[in-house]
Amino acid sequence: MTYNKFVRYVLIFEAIALNAGTGALCLFAPRLFVSQFSADAMPAAGYEFIRWYGVLLWVLAFYVLRILPANDNRLLAPAVEALLFGDIIHLFAIYMFYRAAPIWSFPFFIMLGFTVSLAVIRSIWVYKYNNQ
Numbered sequence: 291m292t293y294n295k296f297v298r299y300v301l302i303f304e305a306i307a308l309n310a311g312t313g314a315l316c317l318f319a320p321r322l323f324v325s326q327f328s329a330d331a332m333p334a335a336g337y338e339f340i341r342w343y344g345v346l347l348w349v350l351a352f353y354v355l356r357i358l359p360a361n362d363n364r365l366l367a368p369a370v371e372a373l374l375f376g377d378i379i380h381l382f383a384i385y386m387f388y389r390a391a392p393i394w395s396f397p398f399f400i401m402l403g404f405t406v407s408l409a410v411i412r413s414i415w416v417y418k419y420n421n422q
Contacts, residue, residue: 294363297370297415300408301354308404309351316344326397327387367419370412377409 315323320340324332350373357365384402 293415293418297411298358300411301358301370304408305351305354305358309347309354313344313347313351316340316347318344320344327395328391328393330391363419367416370415370419374409374412374416377405377412380405381409 312323320337323340323344324337354369354373357369360366384398384405388398
C-alpha cells in the first residue's frame, strides 16, 4: 500500500469516526461530551457553543469525504494543509485546556494521541506532496 493510499484511509477514518462521530456527540449530547473532560457544570450557553463545535466537525467530515473520491492530490493538498494547521492549533488548545484543568484522563490521552498522530501523518504527506 502506498503512503498516499494509507493517508486516504486515515482521512476517511478521521472524517467518519472522529469528526462525524464527535460532531454528533457535540450536537446531540453536549453535556456528555463535556463530562468526558470535566465534572464542572457549565452555563446553558456553554453547551450551545459545544453544539457549534459539532457543526464545524460535520463540515470538516463532509468536505473531506466530498473531495476524496476525486482521487486528485491537487484537490486534497489544500485540505490536508488546512487540517494540519488545525492540528497545530488544536495542540495549542490542548495545552491551554491542560493548564486550566491538569487532569490526565483517558479522553484527554485519546484526544492528544489522535492529534499528534494525525499531525505527523499529515506533515509527512504534505512534505512528500511538495517534494514530488
